[in-house]
């Protein structure tokens with residue numbers, strides 16, 4: 001997902017720009033309904049549409065072409081020219097297949113049935129993606145500084161709406177994956193950022209100790225193992241690594 005899309009979505013929802021349709025459009029019958037019943041009133045349809053906008057964090061013009069992109073003047077709601085409108089129609093069918101086709105076939109289904117909605121997947125994001133996916137794409141394309149800046153911005157602007165998971169393990173999982181892929185420096189960047197928010201996490205402190213050892217940054221590794229021991233006195237791994245490292249340090253000139 002592009003960064004711009006996230007930022008835009010947030011701004012638009014905050015501005016509350018979805019809702020008022022010009023009077024001229026109100027009395028015209030709907031021209032091109034392929035999913036909704038043609039008996040649906042314009043009010044009910046627009047209520048459905050507003051749910052789409054909120055679930056995806058976009059304004060109406062994300063799916064509807066024409067006009068100046070701000071007001072509804074000149075928007076051709078019936079046109080299928082915008083691919084996002086066609087995708088949304090496909091999504092409506094996908095949701096029906098899940099709710100009416102697949103979920104009812106589940107054995108021992110909870111009697112309080114849960115239905116999937118656009119928001120279940122989208123959570124205010126036009127193209128649903130996890131924080132780890134968004135950050136990894138930025139890391140690969142623009143490097144560590146942009147990634148850290150993006151994390152800070154997303155945390156500041158989207159935390160309240162629950163677009164992304166800012167819990168400890170979402171970021172740790174990304175860092176683990178980078179470490180496994182032989183990218184210790186990138187893993188250190190991600191863990192260090194996460195440590196700002198979870199300063200007492202033994203998992204993060206030990207991982208940073210190990211990764212710094214891997215890149216032969218012994219001084220830093222020792223500091224992280226010491227911090228881990230402050231949080232978790234007697235931690236076996238930190239104790240063993242400290243002994244090994246400070247022993248080795250003493251031996252070398």
Ligand code: HEC
Pocket residue numbers: 018019021029030031032033034035036037045046049050052053056058059060061062063064077078079084085086088089
């Ligand atoms: C995520 C994409 C999406 C967003 C956002 C969206 N729409 Fe739609 N809209 C659609 C789709 C898909 C249809 C066609 C539904 C069908 O085929 O039954 C449609 C149809 C319509 C129609 C009927 C047009 C016609 O004459 O056939 C109107 C009016 C409309 N939308 C208004 C709105 C308004 C107002 C908003 C903002 C509050 C909005 N839409 C936001 C996807 C969207």
Ligand code: HEC
Pocket residue numbers: 052056084085087088091092095116117118119120121122126127128
């Ligand atoms: C089961 C999860 C799920 C549900 C429910 C769901 N979507 Fe999606 N939606 C996705 C995924 C995944 C993508 C990205 C697909 C891709 O391009 O790889 C997507 C993409 C889209 C896109 C294209 C966005 C873009 O910028 O490419 C639109 C528009 C959209 N969904 C609208 C809707 C609407 C409207 C609803 C509710 C009627 C809905 N979705 C329900 C998972 C879901």
